[in-house]
Amino acid sequence: xxxxxxxxxxxxxxxxxxxxxxxxxxxxxxxxxxxxxxxxxxxxxxxxxxxxxxxxxxxxxxxxxxxxxxxxxxxxxxxxxxxxxxxxxxxxxxxxxxxxxxxxxxxxxxxxxxxxxxxxxxxxxxxxxxxxxxxxxxxxxxxxxxxxxxxxxxxxxxxxxxxxxxxxxxxxxxxxxxxxxxxxxxxxxxxxxxxxxxxxxxxxxxxxxxxxxxxxxxxxxxxxxxxxxxxxxxxxxxxxxxxxxxxxxxxxxxxxxxxxxxxxxxxxxxxxxxxxxxxxxxxxxxxxxxxxxxxxxxxxxxxxxxxxxxxxxxxxxxxxxxxxxxxxxxxxxxxxxxxxxxxxxxxxxxxxxxxxxxxxxxxxxxxxxxxxxxxxxxxxxxxxxxxxxxxxxxxxxxxxxxxxxxxxxxxxxxxxxxxxxxxxxxxxxxxxxxxxxxxxxxxxxxxxxxxxxxxxxxxxxxxxxxxxxxxxxxxxxxxxxxxxxxxxxxxxxxxxxxxxxxxxxxxxxxxxxxxxxxxxxxxxxxxxxxxxxxxxxxxxxxxxxxxxxxxxxxxxxxxxxxxxxxxxxxxxxxxxxxxxxxxxxxxxxxxxxxxxxxxxxxxxxxxxxxxxxxxxxxxxxxxxxxxxxxxxxxxxxxxxxxxxxxxxxxxxxxxxxxxxxxxxxxxxxxxxx
Amino acid sequence: xxxxxxxxxxxxxxxxxxxxxxxxxxxxxxxxxxxxxxxxxxxxxxxxxxxxxxxxxxxxxxxxxxxxxxxxxxxxxxxxxxxxxxxxxxxxxxxxxxxxxxxxxxxxxxxxxxxxxxxxxxxxxxxxxxxxxxxxxxxxxxxx
Numbered sequence: 001x002x003x004x005x006x007x008x009x010x011x012x013x014x015x016x017x018x019x020x021x022x023x024x025x026x027x028x029x030x031x032x033x034x035x036x037x038x039x040x041x042x043x044x045x046x047x048x049x050x051x052x053x054x055x056x057x058x059x060x061x062x063x064x065x066x067x068x069x070x071x072x073x074x075x076x077x078x079x080x081x082x083x084x085x086x087x088x089x090x091x092x093x094x095x096x097x098x099x100x101x102x103x104x105x106x107x108x109x110x111x112x113x114x115x116x117x118x119x120x121x122x123x124x125x126x127x128x129x130x131x132x133x134x135x136x137x138x139x140x141x142x143x144x145x146x147x148x149x150x151x152x153x154x155x156x157x158x159x160x161x162x163x164x165x166x167x168x169x170x171x172x173x174x175x176x177x178x179x180x181x182x183x184x185x186x187x188x189x190x191x192x193x194x195x196x197x198x199x200x201x202x203x204x205x206x207x208x209x210x211x212x213x214x215x216x217x218x219x220x221x222x223x224x225x226x227x228x229x230x231x232x233x234x235x236x237x238x239x240x241x242x243x244x245x246x247x248x249x250x251x252x253x254x255x256x257x258x259x260x261x262x263x264x265x266x267x268x269x270x271x272x273x274x275x276x277x278x279x280x281x282x283x284x285x286x287x288x289x290x291x292x293x294x295x296x297x298x299x300x301x302x303x304x305x306x307x308x309x310x311x312x313x314x315x316x317x318x319x320x321x322x323x324x325x326x327x328x329x330x331x332x333x334x335x336x337x338x339x340x341x342x343x344x345x346x347x348x349x350x351x352x353x354x355x356x357x358x359x360x361x362x363x364x365x366x367x368x369x370x371x372x373x374x375x376x377x378x379x380x381x382x383x384x385x386x387x388x389x390x391x392x393x394x395x396x397x398x399x400x401x402x403x404x405x406x407x408x409x410x411x412x413x414x415x416x417x418x419x420x421x422x423x424x425x426x427x428x429x430x431x432x433x434x435x436x437x438x439x440x441x442x443x444x445x446x447x448x449x450x451x452x453x454x455x456x457x458x459x460x461x462x463x464x465x466x467x468x469x470x471x472x473x474x475x476x477x478x479x480x481x482x483x484x485x486x487x488x489x490x491x492x493x494x495x496x497x498x499x500x501x502x503x504x505x506x507x508x509x510x511x512x513x514x515x516x517x518x519x520x521x522x523x524x525x526x527x528x529x530x531x532x533x534x535x536x537x538x539x540x541x542x543x544x545x546x547x548x549x550x551x552x553x554x555x556x557x558x559x560x561x562x563x564x565x566x567x568x569x570x571x572x573x574x575x576x577x578x579x580x581x582x583x584x585x586x587x588x589x590x591x592x593x594x595x596x597x598x599x600x601x602x603x604x605x606x607x608x609x610x611x612x613x614x615x616x617x618x619x620x621x622x623x624x625x626x627x628x629x630x631x632x633x634x635x636x637x638x639x640x641x642x643x644x645x646x647x648x649x650x651x652x653x654x655x656x657x658x659x660x661x662x663x664x665x666x667x668x669x670x671x672x673x
Numbered sequence: 674x675x676x677x678x679x680x681x682x683x684x685x686x687x688x689x690x691x692x693x694x695x696x697x698x699x700x701x702x703x704x705x706x707x708x709x710x711x712x713x714x715x716x717x718x719x720x721x722x723x724x725x726x727x728x729x730x731x732x733x734x735x736x737x738x739x740x741x742x743x744x745x746x747x748x749x750x751x752x753x754x755x756x757x758x759x760x761x762x763x764x765x766x767x768x769x770x771x772x773x774x775x776x777x778x779x780x781x782x783x784x785x786x787x788x789x790x791x792x793x794x795x796x797x798x799x800x801x802x803x804x805x806x807x808x809x810x811x812x813x814x815x816x817x
Contacts, residue, residue, distance in 0.1 A: 308727055309726050309727030309728065310727075311727075313726050313727065555710070555711065599713075600713040600714075601713045601714070602713070640728075640729045641729070642712065642722060642729060642731065643729060643730070643731055643760045643761075643762075644758070644759060644760040645731050645757065645760050645762050645815060646712065646715060646719065646722075646731050649712065649713070649714050649715060650714060651713070651714065652712065652713070652714070655710070655722055655729045657724050657727065657729070661724055662708065662710065662724070663710035663721075663722050663723065663724050663729060664710070665710065665712065665713075
């Protein structure tokens with residue numbers, strides 16, 4: 001079987017699972033008795049084990065197997081998770097991450113530290129309860145025995161289910177089905193098989209998962225475990241009558257009863273029905289969770305771009321059809337074109353939204369990072385995050401991680417003081433770190449704030465002079481903001497100690513460059529002894545915004561709706577000229593008037609008109625009125641960059657493609673008011 | 674030019690009556706003239722942007738860029754979309770005629786007098802039997 005085509009899927013899925021493992025472990029740390037979390041962690045470890053096994057990554061498989069043993073003991077309450085246990089589990093997670101990285105880079109899993117980890121995991125199990133080991137080994141041997149259909153063994157729940165069924169006189173089979181080589185619609189074929197089986201039996205386990213089978217995420221083989229009311233012969237006959245099946249292998253599971261009994265005698269006391277019920281409930285819980293996870297699909301971003309462009313083309317053609325339709329008298333034609341129009345509009349919206357990704361993807365990794373860094377340097381730090389659901393374009397999401405890591409490290413290392421220092425200054429011993437994301441008008445704002453010592457501008461001032469960047473008199477003239485600006489200069493660091501975390505003088509300048517390359521900016525607010533706040537403002541490049549389309553002479557322009565305060569019509573004669581600036585007394589305030597046509601070099605006849613259409617836009621607290629020729633209406637538009645060649649043009653934020661394929665420029669109100 | 678014997682392909686187009694060539698590897702597509710949206714506050718030879726199947730592409734009037742005669746739009750007017758580093762740019766030309774193979778040996782360094790006026794836009798002069806094709810360096814035209 002050629003597995004290389006699945007490698008990418010394996011890597012991506014594993015990374016996703018590891019991410020959720022990370023979260024669950026963090027949750028477990030604060031809540032060591034949470035059975036749901038344990039189940040979740042167990043499930044993830046188990047899934048990774050299964051995937052790694054299929055892909056032939058034995059080391060990962062073995063490690064996750066050991067993890068399962070430990071987790072199982074935890075779940076059964078054989079011993080409790082303490083900080084050491086969690087640390088070991090985190091180390092396993094780290095190994096898995098490294099190994100997956102290594103697989104994605106070189107195709108080989110990493111072997112570094114694997115024996116050490118396995119020893120640790122095993123000693124966890126041994127150290128606390130000798131019984132556990134016996135149990136684990138015993139279970140192992142049970143599993144070995146019925147490994148007739150390979151790589152498809154029952155976990156404890158399955159065994160209990162099977163045992164119950166056998167007790168009731170039902171039959172339990174493992175069925176391996178191999179589809180023929182040329183089978184075209186594998187998932188449809190699988191569906192037929194499932195339907196056929198369901199006449200006689202209930203499927204309680206499948207490998208790969210049912211969702212994966214539905215999504216055709218399997219080669220030609222899948223395995224099922226069923227509780228059946230009929231004999232093998234009857235079922236087999238019916239299945240074999242389905243076409244495109246190469247092979248069907250049945251294995252009757254009958255001796256599970258004895259095995260379970262042995263196993264119970266060796267390790268634990270009788271499981272009574274009550275307990276069994278709870279456990280099967282848990283099992284159902286798990287299946288529900290599984291279903292949720294199965295509902296995403298990973299897509300290469302280039303394919304999305306391609307799709308987007310195709311949709312734009314479709315819209316152009318649609319507009320042409322509309323042109324033809326107006327000349328046509330056929331009512332059917334009109335109806336069809338209207339329908340087409342609705343569909344293309346919806347399609348357009350849908351495709352645009354697909355590109356947006358919640359910033360959660362980036363934020364996810366920070367709790368762990370903060371925990372580790374804080375532990376390492378002996379500070380106590382609580383991280384609070386808000387606005388994880390804020391959506392940004394996928395390309396920005398991919399780039400924003402590193403700058404944020406820099407800022408967070410910076411806050412932990414330079415910002416938040418040591419425990420002793422905090423207590424001396426009458427602050428709570430544990431430092432607070434805030435990470436917030438929210439949308440503000442046309443931009444997404446990300447804030448990294450700490451309640452640490454703040455930025456000591458005097459210290460920076462003297463450092464700047466020491467470094468000879470500017471002389472003393474120049475430094476004295478700079479205000480605090482000007483001084484803080486030096487933090488973003490290359491090679492500048494105020495930390496006396498160079499630590500592993502930061503202080504090597506690379507950092508803030510890198511942050512700044514990166515964010516500016518994304519078209520954003522960074523600001524700092526800092527109050528000495530009460531903390532500092534880094535504010536990153538990112539444009540919604542490629543994002544979808546609501547905009548007002550306006551006419552200027554024959555040209556169309558888009559004004560972002562969220563910068564618009566109101567739209568009004570004014571008498572031209574009410575405009576006054578104050579020191580060369582046109583203003584209007586409007587709602588008892590002086591409103592500066594900007595003639596958009598003038599700024600955009602459009603020939604307009606607004607000078608002669610009696611009434612002018614005015615779009616009042618806001619920038620912070622300041623309002624201005626933009627004169628336009630006429631309004632077209634409100635549209636949802638995609639912001640596209642004008643490209644590197646044209647670069648930054650003042651007054652133009654980008655371009656958008658209108659429904660009819662025309663390009664309209666987007667006005668950057670911030671730069672003209 | 675490295676002097677090695679090798680054949681390169683060029684897209685040949687016309688500005689007035691002169692023939693020019695661009696390395697075919699730099700050319701993405703050749704489009705018919707389409708509606709150009711003017712972009713304010715740019716140099717005069719940047720005519721604006723077009724929607725090229727969902728992509729916004731800036732358009733340059735090559736004749737205006739070279740201070741030649743004024744471009745008159747005809748049936749033959751074409752926009753040659755070229756790759757320029759990470760972006761694409763469209764060049765308006767009077768007509769795009771053919772693709773030719775030129776042996777590296779037949780490419781001569783531009784005479785200095787041309788190089789002066791064209792400020793280094795010319796990459797070489799291709800000699801093809803009776804024809805002379807001026808081979809352009811796309812990146813230099815765009816000042817990238």
